[in-house]
Amino acid sequence: MRGLKAVFAGAVAGAVTIFSAAAAFAAWPERPVQVIVPWAAGGGTDATGRIIAKMLQDEFKKPFNVVNRTGGGGVVGHAAIAQAPADGYTIGVITIEIGTFKWLGQSNLSGSKDFTPIALYNFDPGAFYVSNNSPFKNAKEVVAALKANPKVYKLASGSAIGGAWHMAFGSILLKAGVDPGQFNWIPSQGAAPALQELLAGGTDIVPCSLPEAKALLDAGRIRAMAVAGDQRLPAYPNVPTAKEALGVDVLAGAWRGIGGPKGMPAEATSKLVAAMEKIHKSEEFRKFMTERGFGLMWRAGPDFAKFMDESEADSGKVLKAIGLSKAS
Template sequence: MSRISRRSFMATAAATGATAGLGLRAAGAQETYPNRPVTLVVPWGAGGGTDATARIVASLLERDLGQPFNVVNRTGGSGVVGHSAIATAAPDGYTIGMITVEISMMHWQGLTELDPKSYTPLALMNSDPPGVQVKGDAPWKTVKELADHIKANPGKLKASGTGQGGIWHLALVGWLKAMGLDANAVPWVPSNGAAPAMQDLAAGGLDIVTCSVPEGRAMIDAGKARSLAIMAPARNPQFPDVPTLKEALGIDFTIGAWRGIAGPKGLPQPVQARLVAALDKAYKSAEFQDFMKNRGFGTVWADPQAFAKFMAEGDAQMGESMKAAGLAKT
């Protein structure tokens, strides 16, 4: 063998060996996922409910899977920035995220083309339905009395709980529609969230606040507000005296703010299976259940298939509500 051909042979052999080695490592990486740190993107700011939920989930995944799960807050664009970061990540399982109800709302508003189908759903872990809150000394003692007043006096009461077109605004719109009323029968006053809305309610600046009952708990416990009903299939065990709309009015309307874990489309099946099993274990853990209960957050589990169905149904519901309120741009 000539010197040149031998050199060529050795180079080819080395390259072949290197490629084979890479293949073995690639196969091993998939089999032993995760073998390096994972980023868990949160589309909302640090300190909020989504951030807190993501951090307890990340800590439990880290303990179970043996690699760091680093929570990264990617805020901006009314949730578009963070949701986009999850959807456009490499589909290798090393960037996943906590998607929220806004993914079924933003595209209707023309903010993004992203929708629930832009992801590999892994697990739904939380849902918080809104309650119908009124001032502590309001004349309506039941949600039926309030509903009758709205029907008799359309346009006279004011409500809030979040910004225009936010989840709690759509909760009000859906409830009004379910009663056969115009979506604007109770004018909406935009606010920066449930907390300032509840303060405004207690001060007499609002008549109704639709937000989760845990968000209104401080004012309710202080006697400055009352929750008349909850827009959920069943009563919240932490607020057993608050009836559902179906119990109180015969209206089968439910809605809620939810949080779940998802990855970009095309996530490999072995990675999906590993993550779903770990998320199921985390959800069932005493640490997660106690953490959520202590903060008044609702716990709801759905596997990938059920989560996908849940999001599809919610997306259609949001579209109907936003169109009815004149908020849809698509």
């Protein structure tokens, strides 16, 4: 009899344990979730991170609190995401810089190795520009001139050296058969000062995103040669892709996605993926992104992991060609 009671008690205890675990997963999130943004408040990454946090909060009826963790060119914030407890209560915005840290000798952090990929939601392809009085009328003329006389022309980075726009233009040049390491790149503190330098004649070519150059494009003060995307942007129908302009396939620019520490519970991850897909398809989110000039791109789970790995490999090729890579 005692044996039967013990078996019964054990079965009940086991059932309670299984039920409790299932209930805990089913209830996620039971408390506030921290959303780490690796860049400063007020920037593009912060803006997109905050709208996503607000919409996740609306979806799950629990606070999703944005915390800006800046420093180290994005290393501090990305490390904070990767090193957080993998319980589903810390997630964050992962950006293109995660694929550059090891090449630049800043950190050993890597996308799919150190993070649980949830969803890529944004991609802004890089483009490159000349002033309205430049002799170059199209991208082929630019590439031909750079091949023939690489030391004559001044190229701005459009971002920090090794940043998104520097690498995007470097990718275009590399695919077009031009060694990007032979140029004297002029460092930029951002797209706006680089474009002003272009107008002043201090540089000949500037790379950055199309939205950042919109005012000068609309005013006819600069000309866009090509964009490193797989299709023309609806808001800029007259700007050809690198494929159209140069015959090379290039997908290079800045991107943003949501991820968490490696090893997050599958239940929390799957709920976040489903919620992010719902957000990405919503009129509210798409309007927010397009009105501010952010490009939309969707990759979820394993597809986002693959995207991060490919982005890191491409970054390595470009940074090596430019001469900035500290990794083998």
